[in-house]
Amino acid sequence: MTGTFRLALLASTVLGGAAAAQDVTLTIESWRNDDLQIWQDTIIPAFEAANPGIKVDFAPSAPAEYNAVLNSKLDAGSAGDLITCRPFEASLELFSKGRIADLSDLAAMANFPDVAKSAWQTDDGAATFCVPMASVIHGFMYNKTAFDELGLTPPKTVDEFYAVLDRIKEDETYIPMAMGAADQWEAATMGYQNIGPTYWKGEEGRKALIDGSQKLTDEPWVEPFRQLAKWRDYLGDGFEAQTYPDSQNLFTLGRAAIYPTGSWEIGVFGPQIAGAFEMGAFPPPVAAEGDTCYISDHTDIAMGMNAGTEHPEEARKFLEWVGSAEFATLYANALPGFFSLNATAVEMQDPLAQEFVSWRETCEPTIRSTYQILSRGTPNLENETWNASANVITGAETPEEAAARLQQGLASWYEPQK
Structure with missing residues (x-):
């Protein structure tokens, strides 16, 4: 045995x-x-x-x-x-x-x-x-409690957007919008690439930049920088030195009413806010009532x-x-x-995820303009756009100066833009 x-x-x-x-x-x-x-x-x-x-x-x-x-x-x-x-x-x-x-x-x-x-x-x-x-969708998150207190509804047009920001600023309870310039990529990704498709008409403009029929100094590409320059008045004191985590904290702690961002924050913010207030979201505002809505639905x-x-x-x-x-x-x-x-x-x-993805039914999707082909050379258009967006927001460059610099850099190595 x-x-x-x-x-x-x-x-x-x-x-x-x-x-x-x-x-x-x-x-x-x-x-x-x-x-x-x-x-x-x-x-x-x-x-x-x-x-x-x-x-x-x-x-x-x-x-x-x-x-x-x-x-x-x-x-x-x-x-x-x-x-x-x-x-x-x-x-x-x-x-x-x-x-x-x-x-x-x-x-x-x-x-x-x-x-x-x-x-x-x-x-x-x-x-x-x-x-x-997966893809992520750009847009704006907002504090529903703050909006309810001030009698505000999510803006649909650019004019309504600034009217909402003015009302929040006037009340002084909340910072109107949480975004900093210290990390630079934040200004480009949550700013320029968020609202830009509204002006360059999504895929139409992105492909025109690739084939050389549009330039970064054309109006559809300069106007988003002009909009970012306007944001300066709504970002709160010290935004120039504010980092991405600082912006996140301002929103999740209930100190800022609006957060330009993307759907990737949903899973991060939910547990942090934990019932302190309810989050909502709205897509990038259109220039005028009845205009086509565009979203960055980025692969x-x-x-x-x-x-x-x-x-x-x-x-x-x-x-x-x-x-x-x-x-x-x-x-x-x-x-x-x-x-x-x-x-x-x-x-x-998740109801907030459902809100973001519902925009696919009413808005034209595109991807970030700098990602395909246009960042293969030096200077790298994606990284340069980070810097340009931050500079425009802080006032270090005018929208026209930033656009001209980006165009010069792209044309220095990309044949269709020469």
């Missing part, structure tokens, strides 16, 4: 060791370090439960450091198996260098419309290298495969799941404000 028991124990140990040896751990590189808990508690367990033998480790870097950290890891051969992809140029460069794999033959790619895949394709559309995950995040992974089969299995309707529903509700790009309709539970 003792011998039999020892043999059984030995066999059990060997077989158990063999099973453990078959387990594969996939590591995900990402810049989204604020949703680590959601991946660990909700998203990864759902995949692992359906795919025994594959473990997943979500290992994010700080957002501002992600590109540099990821490139260093890829160069050293130490990067994770799965690469979270930023839209357009950063990911296209990785693909062009052979760092991330061609996923065109992935079955799940059939679940996405062409516009969703365009942010992670070669210019000719021949290769798709990341599975689309934001996707996932690709490290071309050097030692586990391509398992990584592709995970990516097939990322392209599924199951993942789309899970992700959109775990991270409200990150809207699925999957062709399958997703029912969202």
Whole structure:
């Protein structure tokens, strides 16, 4: 009996060791370090439960450091198996260098419309290298309690927008609008790219800039800067030194009535406000009643495969799941404000997320004007737009000066603009 028991124990140990040896751990590189808990508690367990033998480790870097950290890891051969992809140029460069794999033959790619895949394709559309995950929508959040106290309703036109800001400023209880100039990108992303599509008419203007038929010194591109210059009077004392976290805090603590932003803040702000007041949202105001509404519905995040992974089969299995309707529903509700790009309709539970996504029914969508093609050269138009937007808001540059500088920089390397 003792011998039999020892043999059984030995066999059990060997077989158990063999099973453990078959387990594969996939590591995900990402810049989204604020949703680590959601991946660990909700998203990864759902995949692992359906795919025994594959473990997943979500290992994010700080957002501002992600590109540099990821490139260093890829160069050293130490990067994770799965690469979270930023839209357009950063990911296209990785693909062009052979760092991330061609996923065109992935079955799940059939679940996405062409516009969703365009942010992670070669210019000719021949290769798709990341599975689309979500877009974010720009707009304005507001404190419903503050609006109720002052008898205000969300503005629909630009004139109504400034009338609301004037009323809030006159009352002096709240800072009319929370936005700073210290981090620069905030002024461009939440300012210029938020309201700009209203003036350059979304995709019409963005594509005209790419083909060279419009210039950054044309009225549709200068007018958004003029609007930003007007914002200066409503941002409160010391906005010039105010950082992005400062702006977030002013709004979540109930000190500012309006916050120019995007849907990506929904999941962050909800727990912080925790019933202190109710948030609402409105889209960028139109120039005049009856005008077409435009929103930046920006393709934001996707996932690709490290071309050097030692586990391509398992990584592709995970990516097939990322392209599924199951993942789309899970992700959109775990991270409200990150809207699925999957062709399958997703029912969202968060009312503020429902409000943002409802604008797709009444507004024309576009993406950020600087992201596709126009930031491939030096000076980088995206980064220069950060600086120009902040300068216009602080008064360091006039709208016309900022536009002329951006145009000069773009024309210095981009042939259609010369």
